[in-house]
Each structure stands twice: as structure tokens, then as C-alpha cells.
Amino acid sequence: MEILGYLSSVLIGISLGLIGGGGSILTIPILVxxxxxxPENATSYSLFIVGTTSLLGTYKHYKLGNLQLKPALYFGIPSxxxxxxxxxFILPSLPSKIFEIGQMLITKDILIMIVFSILMIFAAFSMIRKQPETINKEINLTxxxxxxxxxxxxxxxxxxGGGFLIIPxxxxxxxxxxxxxxxxxLFIIFINSTLGFLGDVLxxxxxxYTFLISITLIASIGILIGTKLSKTIDGKKLKPAFGWFVLLMGIYIISKEFLNM
Structure with missing residues (x-):
């Protein structure tokens, strides 16, 4: 399974470079x-892998003129x-056993994965759904x-990293x-993930770190591939494609967690 994990790690970077998100959607399941x-330790590892890989992607997209600092900072600083x-404060305070219903025990690890998958599904629908065309719409900073x-x-x-929520x-x-x-x-993901990981270390x-760096290097190769592919694919096609990808991953994870209860 570990060999498959290393091979799958390149998809983390491809996803980030191509659609600006989905890195964590792949990283968490691969690690777990x-x-x-x-799952709780996987969240820390994911922050490093996705954050470091996103830095490379940020630079590549900056060269392509895709980095918009004003909305990124208004979103990123409060984030x-x-x-x-x-x-x-919140994550460490959660008990290892959240609650029990009959024979079904909901642990902290299971809760993390279920919440993760539910949010993926909601985010997917927001990307799949067609939005009305607007002209000169102002940025809603609030x-x-x-x-x-x-x-x-x-x-x-x-x-x-939150790309599957940040992009919509x-x-x-x-x-x-x-x-x-x-x-x-990618810029917001880099800042959030890097600071989140440093906070975990503190x-x-x-x-x-040996394992972490090896996965990150493989994912970095993937983001170079993904960024290259993004130059040739129409942006309008990326949005619904990204949504369907997130939806399928969310359904898979939530199904697996409920079957393992």
C-alpha cells in the first residue's frame, strides 16, 4: 500500500497546479x-505537504498573471x-470519543473524516452549478x-489547504x-497551511520529517505538471470538472467511514 501511496502523491501536486485545490482532498485519504x-496527525502532515507544494504553484501562476493579491489578502488574513x-484551542480540546449511538461509536478521527467529506460534497455542488453571467461585478470584500x-x-x-472551499x-x-x-x-493555501503547520510544531x-519531505518532493513534481496542463485547458471547463472530482471523492470518503463504524 505504501508504494501505491508514493505513486499517488504525484496526483496531489497535479490537482493543485491544475485546479488550485484538491491537494488536501487527496493528501488526507492517501495518508490515512x-x-x-x-487522521489527526494526517492533518498536520497535510498542512506541510500542501503548503510547500502550493508555494511552487503560486510562483508559477504569478508568472502567468493569475495571482490577484487584493481579494487574496482580504480572504487570507482573517482565514x-x-x-x-x-x-x-479547538482541535486539541475535542475528546477522542465524541459520542456513541447504539453500537456506533463516533471518534475524533472518524468525525474529522466525515466533516471533511460533507464539506467536500457541498463545495462540489457550488462549483458544478452554473452561475449567471455578470459584467463588471464588484468584489464583495465583506x-x-x-x-x-x-x-x-x-x-x-x-x-x-481549503482550495475546494476557497475557489468558489x-x-x-x-x-x-x-x-x-x-x-x-494557491497563495492563500500556502500562507494558511505553512502557518498552521508551524503552529502544530510549536x-x-x-x-x-524524512517521510514528509519525500512525499512533498513527489507532490512538487506533480504541481509542475498540473501548472503546465492549466495553460492549455479552458478555465470554464475546469470549474465543473473540479466540482465533479470533489463530489466523487467526498462520497467515497463518507461511505468508507460509515462502513468502518
Whole structure:
């Protein structure tokens, strides 16, 4: 299974480079199901892998003119604040056993994976659904700030870069094209994930750096491939394709977790 995990890691980078998200959607299942890392530790590992890989993707998309700093910062700053508070106070305070219904035990690890998959499904529908065409729509900074706070909490809880949530927010309320949302999303993911990981290290999370760096290097190869592919694919086609990808992954994860209860 580990060999399959290493081979699958290249898809983390391809997803980030091509659609500006989905890295964590692949990273968490790969770490949990193929490398047998418990979900809470996998959230820390995911932050490093996705954050480091996203830095490379950010530079590539900046060169392509896809990085839009204003909406990225209005979204990213509140997102970072709520992410760090969540990793510091909320996640450690959750008990290992959340609740029990009959013979069904919901643990902290199962809860993380179920919440992760539910949010993936909701985000998928927002991307698949056709949005009305608008001309010269202004950026809704207030909604970007509020969504940044909310998604920062979610990102902190799940250890996800949040691209599958950030991209819809930037497209719908930041008035960005799909490709601009991809480049800006990678910048936000880099900041959120890197600071979230550093916070985990300061909080005493034990990290296997040899393993972590090896996965990150493989994912970095993938993001170079994904960014190259993004130059040749129409941005309008990426949005629904991304949505269907997220939807299928979300259904798979939630099904697997319920079957294992």
C-alpha cells in the first residue's frame, strides 16, 4: 500500500497546479488509507505537504498573471487568524470519543473524516452549478472577510489547504476568473497551511520529517505538471470538472467511514 501511496502523491501536486485545490482532498485519504497515519496527525502532515507544494504553484501562476493579491489578502488574513486559533484551542480540546449511538461509536478521527467529506460534497455542488453571467461585478470584500474567517476554522479543523472551499468563494464573491482563482487560491493555501503547520510544531506535534519531505518532493513534481496542463485547458471547463472530482471523492470518503463504524 505504501508504494501505491508514493505513486499517488504525484496526483496531489497535479490537482493543485491544475485546479488550485484538491491537494488536501487527496493528501488526507492517501495518508490515512495508504500510509495508515491517524487522521489527526494526517492533518498536520497535510498542512506541510500542501503548503510547500502550493508555494511552487503560486510562483508559477504569478508568472502567468493569475495571482490577484487584493481579494487574496482580504480572504487570507482573517482565514489565517481563525485557522491558528482553531489549531491551538479547538482541535486539541475535542475528546477522542465524541459520542456513541447504539453500537456506533463516533471518534475524533472518524468525525474529522466525515466533516471533511460533507464539506467536500457541498463545495462540489457550488462549483458544478452554473452561475449567471455578470459584467463588471464588484468584489464583495465583506463576504470575502467573513468567508475567510469561516473557512479558516474549517481548514484548521481538517488540516486541509481549503482550495475546494476557497475557489468558489473567490469566483463568486471576488469576481475572479477560474484561472485567477486558482493562482490566488494557491497563495492563500500556502500562507494558511505553512502557518498552521508551524503552529502544530510549536504545540509539540511529533513529525517524521524524512517521510514528509519525500512525499512533498513527489507532490512538487506533480504541481509542475498540473501548472503546465492549466495553460492549455479552458478555465470554464475546469470549474465543473473540479466540482465533479470533489463530489466523487467526498462520497467515497463518507461511505468508507460509515462502513468502518
Amino acid at each position: 488509507y495508504l500510509f495508515k497515519i491517524n 489565517v487568524i481563525s485557522l491558528l486559533l482553531t489549531r491551538k 463576504k470575502l472577510i467573513v468567508l475567510g474567517l469561516v473557512i479558516g476554522i474549517i481548514t484548521g479543523f481538517l488540516g486541509a 468563494a473567490l469566483v463568486l464573491f471576488g469576481n475572479l476568473s477560474m484561472k485567477q482563482a486558482i493562482g490566488s487560491s 504545540n509539540g506535534v511529533v513529525i517524521n
